[in-house]
Amino acid sequence: MSTLWRVADVVSGYPETETSRTIGLRVDGLMGNLPGQHIDIRLTAEDGYTAVRSYSVASAGRDEIMEITVDELANGEVSPYLVRDLAVGDQLEIRGPVGGWFVWRPTDTNPVQLIAGGSGIVPLMAMIRAHEASENTSPFRLLYSLKSPEAGFYREELLTLSEKSRKLTIDYVYTRKVPQGWPTAPKRLTAETLLANILPPDFYPETFICGQTIFVETVSEWLVQAGYPAASIKTERFGGTGGTR
Amino acid sequence: MGIISSGFHGRRQAENPATPPGQYETGSFPVLTAGPAPDIPTEDWEFFITTGEGQRQTWSWEAFMALPQADIRTDIHCVTSWSKLGTSWRGVSLDTLFEDVQTTSEFTTAHSYGGYTTNLPLRDLLDGRSWVAWEFDGAPLERAHGGPARLLVPHLYFWKSAKWINGIELTQEDVPGFWESNGYHIHGDPWREERYS
Numbered sequence: 001m002s003t004l005w006r007v008a009d010v011v012s013g014y015p016e017t018e019t020s021r022t023i024g025l026r027v028d029g030l031m032g033n034l035p036g037q038h039i040d041i042r043l044t045a046e047d048g049y050t051a052v053r054s055y056s057v058a059s060a061g062r063d064e065i066m067e068i069t070v071d072e073l074a075n076g077e078v079s080p081y082l083v084r085d086l087a088v089g090d091q092l093e094i095r096g097p098v099g100g101w102f103v104w105r106p107t108d109t110n111p112v113q114l115i116a117g118g119s120g121i122v123p124l125m126a127m128i129r130a131h132e133a134s135e136n137t138s139p140f141r142l143l144y145s146l147k148s149p150e151a152g153f154y155r156e157e158l159l160t161l162s163e164k165s166r167k168l169t170i171d172y173v174y175t176r177k178v179p180q181g182w183p184t185a186p187k188r189l190t191a192e193t194l195l196a197n198i199l200p201p202d203f204y205p206e207t208f209i210c211g212q213t214i215f216v217e218t219v220s221e222w223l224v225q226a227g228y229p230a231a232s233i234k235t236e237r238f239g240g241t242g243g244t245r
Numbered sequence: 246m247g248i249i250s251s252g253f254h255g256r257r258q259a260e261n262p263a264t265p266p267g268q269y270e271t272g273s274f275p276v277l278t279a280g281p282a283p284d285i286p287t288e289d290w291e292f293f294i295t296t297g298e299g300q301r302q303t304w305s306w307e308a309f310m311a312l313p314q315a316d317i318r319t320d321i322h323c324v325t326s327w328s329k330l331g332t333s334w335r336g337v338s339l340d341t342l343f344e345d346v347q348t349t350s351e352f353t354t355a356h357s358y359g360g361y362t363t364n365l366p367l368r369d370l371l372d373g374r375s376w377v378a379w380e381f382d383g384a385p386l387e388r389a390h391g392g393p394a395r396l397l398v399p400h401l402y403f404w405k406s407a408k409w410i411n412g413i414e415l416t417q418e419d420v421p422g423f424w425e426s427n428g429y430h431i432h433g434d435p436w437r438e439e440r441y442s
Contacts, residue, residue, distance in 0.1 A: 005247060
């Protein structure tokens with residue numbers, strides 16, 4: 001049952017950006033996760049105090065190892081510990097993987113549009129990885145909205161995929177700082193920019209949006225106004241829980 | 246006690262007996278939904294109750310607002326671990342809406358504009374335990390939070406308090422709704438931590 005707490009061994013940890021880290025967790029008997037699912041992590045202090053937070057799974061393997069990528073929140077209770085202090089060889093407790101809605105399955109045949117704001121890329125990366133590893137030939141397109149090039153997760157992997165994958169297209173929007181030689185200045189994401197960089201409605205894409213609440217609200221509103229059926233849009237938010245993740 | 250993370254201290258909140266196990270208090274009101282928010286003008290809004298026996302009752306916004314209104318002060322608990330204590334709402338008790346309903350059904354499915362559903366035993370809706378709420382903190386309920394009106398069943402996890410409520414269908418069986426079909430608990434009592442299926 002997914003409701004039980006299980007012990008996970010920390011088997012890897014490497015920095016993703018200056019403020020984030022990808023952590024590998026091994027759980028006995030785990031059979032991987034559906035792309036898009038999350039896990040709950042429980043930390044226990046020496047006096048028994050516990051804190052639980054949810055993190056999307058970034059990996060898409062069907063084995064005993066899952067990877068999460070945690071972005072450190074300045075006032076966070078759990079994320080600074082996971083990014084700065086947790087060490088390979090440590091153990092923690094997890095519940096899950098959980099969720100059957102914000103998931104992509106290799107048997108899904110529609111084209112897929114992924115829209116990520118910042119660290120909202122994590123569950124979408126699991127979908128990209130599962131798609132690349134599968135026989136599924138439907139086109140995937142990712143729009144990745146970032147403050148700066150340095151804030152991007154999975155940069156090398158996405159670069160390689162953008163060069164080699166025949167079924168994935170990646171577009172970037174930079175809101176504060178652009179890479180050298182980028183054709184446009186950094187700017188806030190607008191409806192016009194959004195719609196110019198995603199699959200049009202007549203492709204009937206399934207759309208997955210993940211990011212902070214305001215990003216998800218705004219983008220999904222623009223999509224509905226542009227004629228994408230609400231039923232084709234799936235959303236996942238974070239940073240909505242009082243900013244204490 | 247679980248695995249201890251030495252070096253993890255956490256940020257303790259004062260123990261509050263109003264907070265169910267595994268929940269922490271938040272001052273904000275997070276928005277969590279599965280997709281875009283539907284836009285329902287009150288002119289087009291309608292609330293229905295249907296029974297397995299073929300009875301159907303409906304209320305327009307005007308008729309709904311003419312019903313006795315209740316002020317509710319309650320704590321709410323989201324399955325994603327936040328609790329918000331002492332929230333203020335105004336709305337119509339389900340006891341009022343069910344006054345003329347005769348049924349042998351023991352279960353219900355709440356239907357929302359936009360297609361969301363959630364299942365609730367009828368006993369969880371009656372006896373002053375649920376409302377159709379249209380005001381939050383003294384102001385009309387915002388669309389992002391389920392306006393014009395949402396179900397309010399504060400003694401269960403908040404996904405049961407369906408936003409953009411359209412009506413209640415009485416059912417003979419407990420039929421899993423949207424989140425209940427997607428990994429979440431069929432009942433959702435926060436005091437028993439009925440989070441996941």
